[in-house]
Amino acid sequence: xxxxxxxxxxxxxxxxxxxxxxxxxxxxxxxxxxxxxxxxxxxxxxxxxxxxxxxxxxxxxxxxxxxxxxxxxxxxxxxxxxxxxxxxxxxxxxxxxxxxxxxxxxxxxxxxxxxxxxxxxxxxxxxxxxxxxxxxxxxxxxxxxxxxxxxxxxxxxxxxxxxxxxxxxxxxxxxxxxxxxxxxxxxxxxxxxxxxxxxxxxxxxxxxxxxxxxxxxxxxxxxxxxxxxxxxxxxxxxxxxxxxxxxxxxxxxxxxxxxxxxxxxxxxxxxxxxxxxxxxxxxxxxxxxxxxxxxxxxxxxxxxxxxxxxxxxxxxxxxxxxxxxxxxxxxxxxxxxxxxxxxxxxxxxxxxxxxxxxxxxxxxxxxxxxxxxxxxxxxxxxxxxxxxxxxxxxxxxxxxxxxxxxxxxxxxxxxxxxxxxxxxxxxxxxxxxxxxxxxxxxxxxxxxxxxxxxxxxxxxxxxxxxxxxxxxxxxxxxxxxxxxxxxxxxxxxxxxxxxxxxxxxxxxxxxxxxxxxxxxxxxxxxxxxxxxxxxxxxxxxxxxxxxxxxxxxxxxxxxxxxxxxxxxxxxxxxxxxxxxxxxxxxxxxxxxxxxxxxxxxxxxx
Numbered sequence: 001x002x003x004x005x006x007x008x009x010x011x012x013x014x015x016x017x018x019x020x021x022x023x024x025x026x027x028x029x030x031x032x033x034x035x036x037x038x039x040x041x042x043x044x045x046x047x048x049x050x051x052x053x054x055x056x057x058x059x060x061x062x063x064x065x066x067x068x069x070x071x072x073x074x075x076x077x078x079x080x081x082x083x084x085x086x087x088x089x090x091x092x093x094x095x096x097x098x099x100x101x102x103x104x105x106x107x108x109x110x111x112x113x114x115x116x117x118x119x120x121x122x123x124x125x126x127x128x129x130x131x132x133x134x135x136x137x138x139x140x141x142x143x144x145x146x147x148x149x150x151x152x153x154x155x156x157x158x159x160x161x162x163x164x165x166x167x168x169x170x171x172x173x174x175x176x177x178x179x180x181x182x183x184x185x186x187x188x189x190x191x192x193x194x195x196x197x198x199x200x201x202x203x204x205x206x207x208x209x210x211x212x213x214x215x216x217x218x219x220x221x222x223x224x225x226x227x228x229x230x231x232x233x234x235x236x237x238x239x240x241x242x243x244x245x246x247x248x249x250x251x252x253x254x255x256x257x258x259x260x261x262x263x264x265x266x267x268x269x270x271x272x273x274x275x276x277x278x279x280x281x282x283x284x285x286x287x288x289x290x291x292x293x294x295x296x297x298x299x300x301x302x303x304x305x306x307x308x309x310x311x312x313x314x315x316x317x318x319x320x321x322x323x324x325x326x327x328x329x330x331x332x333x334x335x336x337x338x339x340x341x342x343x344x345x346x347x348x349x350x351x352x353x354x355x356x357x358x359x360x361x362x363x364x365x366x367x368x369x370x371x372x373x374x375x376x377x378x379x380x381x382x383x384x385x386x387x388x389x390x391x392x393x394x395x396x397x398x399x400x401x402x403x404x405x406x407x408x409x410x411x412x413x414x415x416x417x418x419x420x421x422x423x424x425x426x427x428x429x430x431x432x433x434x435x436x437x438x439x440x441x442x443x444x445x446x447x448x449x450x451x452x453x454x455x456x457x458x459x460x461x462x463x464x465x466x467x468x469x470x471x472x473x474x475x476x477x478x479x480x481x482x483x484x485x486x487x488x489x490x491x492x493x494x495x496x497x498x499x500x501x502x503x504x505x506x507x508x509x510x511x512x513x514x515x516x517x518x519x520x521x522x523x524x525x526x527x528x529x530x531x532x533x534x535x536x537x538x539x540x541x542x543x544x545x546x547x548x549x550x551x552x553x554x555x556x557x558x559x560x561x562x563x564x565x566x567x568x569x570x571x572x573x574x575x576x577x578x579x580x581x582x583x584x585x586x587x588x589x590x591x592x593x594x595x596x597x598x599x600x601x602x603x604x605x
Contacts, residue, residue, distance in 0.1 A: 022106035070478030099127030113287035165318025186275030326417035331554035374411035385526030422530035459498035
């Protein structure tokens, strides 16, 4: 009996042979460079069986390869077994990426231009050389993928900015138009879904866990055109969507059909009256860029980084206040869950990873304003936690035993913010190695939490603070330490990050970022401690302006696995103060039995 994925790859090779393609590059993203694509665009998963959120595939006549980073190495090896697909590791020293790997191996390379960014195709062309040809084949896998899902259409809602003191869409559009005027641009095309959602103050659920609406947005000084999928006449028309569209039209936003974006761009014509259009090649797909290339003179197309990315990342004072309350609510759900888990496991009842995950979601669902999880819960006991992005199986998940370590990484989407938290919990007796790893990772998280730094400092410069305790012990982790977090938007956002790879973006007051060092021992255990931190002003001295972090997350760290001598007095003092703040803040909102349990868990060490 053949392997399903090997058979699909074989069918793709037949398609390649018929069309004269030497190689095909399949992206793990969608037409909007989304981190988490809708089922229609989970092409890598359909072709290879790999379910990680980051991965691209290359198929040639004699090779099939998956390129992904260290978060998915263990997972990839397991899921690719028997498919004939070889793992190519990225973000490691000496890594060879797709463009340079393909150089000299292929002359005609086919891509689904809808799912490859302008930047990605440019890198590919440069590596392949002038003699090679990159062929744009939109929806390339349609000919092979029977029952391929349709593009989702979910209800569209608008945010009531008066409820959280946000910025209206008219103000945001005005800000963007001012930026365009200063820089000499007549039009801006936005294709990144969180940028569109932020600018228009709209939300949807076209992509699981992400409150986004699949669409493009074209802004000029005279009009705003939103290209979005609209229900057909035979479909049930959601009244919220109709009300949202009416509200948008009242604010001067023209609601156009999603598939008309290329036609709309072509209407400008390739003459001097088309004006100058600004695009972001890191997010705009190659196929739409080709439409723009046909409609505008080359001199009238300017490429750069969208200004919306940075503007969106700096939260307003009102948003920050609402986030503080959101993290209190989320902390209540977390403490109720951890109390429940502690009682269930210590009583001898068998609780699986899946049951624990579902129970946590149920606690969050009780919070007013909850709109779903911000990503798939990672509920992992023992060896399962050694996979950074472990996908908890519905059936056959491990039982959480009254010993060792349990890791839960989760978050919620609320009308007043997005949360992301990881806690590694000692379920009972732990080994000396588990305690060492637990403490060293916690010390790294605390050291970064206590950081003070001059204005202009980047996350790249701070990353070593979280790693130093591990490095001193000859230990490390492969992924980044921190990512930006949206406001009722994507749980991962830029432009800031805290990671060892260079990123020139300074941390700015108002940026909300995760702080999550980790350690993984394959087949043994995994540890990650994560809080969300807010960059804030920290005063001025004769040496300049200073910034530091406020920890927004409120959920205790279990001290049962802590080795105080490894943590050190300063970190111990921080931990005791933090746990005490968690208790004092959350106890009034907790059931009495949970509050009493939390009091014991937060006693000073």
